[in-house]
Structures are given as C-alpha cells and as structure tokens.
Amino acid sequence: MKTIIEPFRIKSVEPLRKTTPAEREKLLQQAGYNLFGLRAADILIDLLTDSGTSAMSTNQWAAMMRGDESYAGSESFFRLKTVAEELTGFKHIIPTHQGRAAERILFTVMCKPGHIVPSNTHFDTTRANIEFTGAKAVDLPLPEAADTQAKIPFKGNMDVAALDKLIETEGVEKIPLVMLTVTNNSGGGQPVSMANIRAVRAVTQKYGIPLYLDACRFAENAYFVWRDEPGYHRLTPKQVAQAMFSYADGCTFSAKKDAFANIGGLLCTNDDLLAEQETNLLILTEGFPTYGGLAGRDLDAIAVGLEEILDPDYLEYRIASTKYLGRHIADHGVPIVEPPGGHAIYIDAGRMLPHISKHEFPGQSLAVELYRHAGVRSVEIGSVMFGEHARHELLRLAIPRRVYTQSHIDYLVEAILEVNARKEKLRGFRIVSEPKFLRHFSATFEPVQS
Ligand code: PM9
Numbered sequence: 001m002k003t004i005i006e007p008f009r010i011k012s013v014e015p016l017r018k019t020t021p022a023e024r025e026k027l028l029q030q031a032g033y034n035l036f037g038l039r040a041a042d043i044l045i046d047l048l049t050d051s052g053t054s055a056m057s058t059n060q061w062a063a064m065m066r067g068d069e070s071y072a073g074s075e076s077f078f079r080l081k082t083v084a085e086e087l088t089g090f091k092h093i094i095p096t097h098q099g100r101a102a103e104r105i106l107f108t109v110m111c112k113p114g115h116i117v118p119s120n121t122h123f124d125t126t127r128a129n130i131e132f133t134g135a136k137a138v139d140l141p142l143p144e145a146a147d148t149q150a151k152i153p154f155k156g157n158m159d160v161a162a163l164d165k166l167i168e169t170e171g172v173e174k175i176p177l178v179m180l181t182v183t184n185n186s187g188g189g190q191p192v193s194m195a196n197i198r199a200v201r202a203v204t205q206k207y208g209i210p211l212y213l214d215a216c217r218f219a220e221n222a223y224f225v226w227r228d229e230p231g232y233h234r235l236t237p238k239q240v241a242q243a244m245f246s247y248a249d250g251c252t253f254s255a256k257k258d259a260f261a262n263i264g265g266l267l268c269t270n271d272d273l274l275a276e277q278e279t280n281l282l283i284l285t286e287g288f289p290t291y292g293g294l295a296g297r298d299l300d301a302i303a304v305g306l307e308e309i310l311d312p313d314y315l316e317y318r319i320a321s322t323k324y325l326g327r328h329i330a331d332h333g334v335p336i337v338e339p340p341g342g343h344a345i346y347i348d349a350g351r352m353l354p355h356i357s358k359h360e361f362p363g364q365s366l367a368v369e370l371y372r373h374a375g376v377r378s379v380e381i382g383s384v385m386f387g388e389h390a391r392h393e394l395l396r397l398a399i400p401r402r403v404y405t406q407s408h409i410d411y412l413v414e415a416i417l418e419v420n421a422r423k424e425k426l427r428g429f430r431i432v433s434e435p436k437f438l439r440h441f442s443a444t445f446e447p448v449q450s
Contacts, residue, residue, distance in 0.1 A: 189341025360428025
C-alpha cells in the first residue's frame with residue numbers, strides 16, 4: 001500500500017470552535033495583532049508551535065498514574081534516567097522544567113562576557129540565554145541555506161570551515177562550547193547530517209572545545225539521517241539517534257518536542273565538575289535533582305515519550321505529513337523553505353509578499369491574514385522574532401505531534417492557497433510596543449495604512 005496513515009487511533013477528542021471573520025477581526029484588534037495574545041479557544045487550527053502541544057498516548061497517561069511524587073529519590077526520575085542514559089549515553093541526566101531552563105543553567109555555568117557560542121543556528125531562547133550572560137551567540141549556517149528555494153539535503157548543517165576560522169581568529173579561550181541544533185529550527189526545520197556532526201566534532205576536538213547538541217528534535221533528525229544519508233539505513237532510528245549523541249559532550253533538550261510531553265526538559269553532560277555546578281544552580285531555581293521543576297508524573301510521561309518517538313512507523317508518518325503540506329502549497333505557487341523540514345513548513349513570506357518591506361514584517365502580515373481568513377494560528381520567524389539577526393522573513397506552520405488529521409491538513413492547504421490568491425492586498429505592520437527581550441511573545445502591532 002502506498003498510502004501512509006496516522007499510525008494511531010483517537011480515543012479522546014477536544015472540540016474545535018469555529019469563529020466568524022467579524023469575530024476574528026475584533027479578536028485580532030484586541031490582541032494588538034500579536035497571535036500570542038489570542039485565547040486558544042478562539043483558534044480553529046493551532047500551528048503556533050509543536051512544543052508542548054503533542055497528544056500523549058495511552059501508555060504515557062498510564063505511566064503518569066505511576067508517577068512517584070517523592071521530593072527526593074523519586075522512582076519516576078530513575079525510570080527517566082534509565083531511558084535517557086540508554087538513548088544519549090551521557091553520564092549526568094539533569095531534569096529541568098523545559099528546554100530554556102536547561103539552556104539558562106548551562107550558559108550561566110559556562111559563559112561570561114566576551115565569550116562566543118557558535119551554532120548552526122541558535123533558536124531564539126538559546127540566543128537570549130547566551131546573551132543574558134554577556135556572551136555572544138553566533139550562527140554559522142551553510143552559505144547555500146541562504147537560498148530558501150535550494151532543494152539540498154541536510155540544509156541544517158553547520159558551515160564547518162567557518163567554525164574553524166572563527167575559533168582560529170577569536171581564540172580558543174573565547175569559545176566555551178559549540179552548539180548544534182538538531183533539527184535546525186530557525187533554519188527551516190532542516191536536518192543536520194551525521195557527516196556534519198562528525199566534522200564539527202573533529203574541529204571541536206582539535207581545539208579541545210566541548211560540543212553540545214540542542215537536541216529538541218533529535219528523533220526527526222535521526223529519521224532524516226536514516227532515510228537519506230548513505231550508511232545509516234541498516235540501523236534503526238534509535239541507533240542513529242544514539243550515534244548522533246555519541247559525538248557530543250552533552251545536550252540541552254526540550255521534552256515538549258521529541259518526547260511527546262506537555263512540559264519538561266533535560267540538561268545532560270559527561271563532565272563531572274560541570275554537572276556539580278549545574279546541579280547546584282538547579283537546586284536554587286528549578287528544584288531537587290530528582291525532579292528538576294517537574295512533577296514525578298511528568299518525568300514518567302517523558303520516559304515513555306522518548307521511546308515512542310523513535311517508532312519508525314510514527315516517524316515515517318510524521319515526516320510524510322509535513323511534506324504533504326509543504327508540497328501541496330509549494331507546487332501551487334506558495335514559496336516555502338525547501339525542502340520541507342521535520343516539524344514545520346516555513347512559508348517564505350518575504351518572497352511571497354515582495355511589496356511589504358522587512359521593516360513592515362511580511363511574516364506578521366501573513367500570520368494575521370491566515371488567522372483572519374481561516375482561524376489558523378501560525379508564527380512569524382523573521383524580523384519580529386530576530387530583529388536585525390533575521391536572515392529571512394518566514395511564517396512557520398508548526399505541526400503538533402499526533403494532534404491533527406489529514407483533513408485538517410487539507411483545510412490548511414485550501415486556506416493558504418486562498419490567501420495566496422489575493423496576496424497583493426496584504427499590508428505591513430508597525431510595532432506599537434515591545435519588551436526588551438524576546439519581543440515576539442508580547443509586542444503589539446498596528447496595520448500600516450496604505
Ligand atoms: N521551541 C518552538 O515553538 C517553543 C518556544 S517559542 C513558541 O519552536 C529549540 C531548537 C527550540 C526551543 C523551543 C527551545 C526551548 C530550545 N531549542 O520551549 O524552553 O525549538 O522547552 O525549549 C519552541 P522550551
């Protein structure tokens with residue numbers, strides 16, 4: 001059979017509420033045209049993020065009932081530790097309440113003003129947490145990745161020659177660690193090849209610098225390697241993931257992505273001294289090392305999710321579903337970041353709406369219009385999110401795991417193509433108010449009058 005189906009059936013459902021265009025117009029105005037300010041009940045299909053929005057399985061819910069809520073020495077922690085150690089091979093497994101908490105602890109311990117942390121592309125929370133310590137976050141994506149239309153595999157790779165040059169010119173003492181984000185979220189959800197991980201590893205080893213994975217979407221990355229990189233097809237996705245982790249000295253991980261959990265994160269390392277410093281900081285702000293800001297039941301949900309996510313049938317469906325959305329809009333004239341990535345489709349709003357300059361936020365304009373037209377929530381990944389660091393003006397349609405069905409995806413395709421058919425009518429936005437950090441979460445906007 002050629003048809004790839006959702007490898008699960010639905011046991012519990014949540015109703016979706018339809019709104020009228022007039023209601024949506026009013027809600028947009030009340031939210032200051034920032035879709036983060038909408039109530040979830042007013043959204044039909046929510047593609048704001050794939051983070052913490054997964055549908056948990058029966059086994060995860062059952063595991064939650066086993067949750068051991070002991071303050072210290074919880075059995076739930078030891079169950080998670082066993083799974084995470086087996087998967088990652090790291091010596092120290094530190095739970096945190098989500099990915100950015102792991103980032104904050106890691107960078108607080110490792111970075112100081114004047115330091116530089118290179119990555120293929122930092123995610124916004126990663127960049128913000130690095131810069132909060134006074135260090136600088138530097139992105140070193142492949143030069144070819146600048147062309148959103150280039151259909152090259154493993155477009156999330158790091159520019160290894162640029163990394164070598166940066167370390168050479170800036171000096172080893174300025175670079176406390178190198179990061180690789182798998183898959184490369186801000187770079188279009190594109191995977192990183194095992195060859196690239198190995199090459200980055202060789203450079204970091206040459207200079208004695210630790211390599212950390214931002215492993216939020218490690219399983220989707222492992223699937224791309226398994227599917228497309230010569231030499232890996234004979235392994236299971238889990239074995240590929242284990243190989244990926246084997247080249248790193250540690251990782252940060254948001255269990256809200258590739259662990260199907262609604263909350264949680266991990267900070268892992270092989271370094272005993274670092275682990276001690278990190279644990280001390282953890283106790284100060286997250287909690288005791290056997291719960292790290294989570295309930296015991298959350299730890300159990302993550303432990304089960306980490307195993308379920310590597311099911312080859314699930315990963316095949318997941319990547320095929322994302323590709324279906326991407327191909328059906330791109331083949332009808334909507335420019336997307338090619339090729340379709342793992343967890344999301346990114347529309348190149350800058351290319352789609354050339355009449356809106358980046359100072360008037362084409363991605364934000366498209367996000368607002370897609371909500372106004374069809375009740376779909378997406379997120380701008382461009383100049384609103386990254387300011388002057390933005391390389392593209394993108395609109396991300398992130399697909400929650402195991403949540404929406406094929407007909408939801410077909411509805412999306414129709415909505416996007418209808419907006420595309422009258423794209424010349426879309427107008428830009430200007431910012432009315434913004435906070436100092438991570439402005440996309442709470443900035444307010446007003447439409448630019450034509
Ligand atoms: N990513 C996302 O939607 C959620 C926050 S923004 C709505 O893509 C990477 C690569 C991420 C990421 C979160 C984090 C932080 C780190 N690295 O959200 O703190 O994609 O668990 O993880 C979001 P937490």
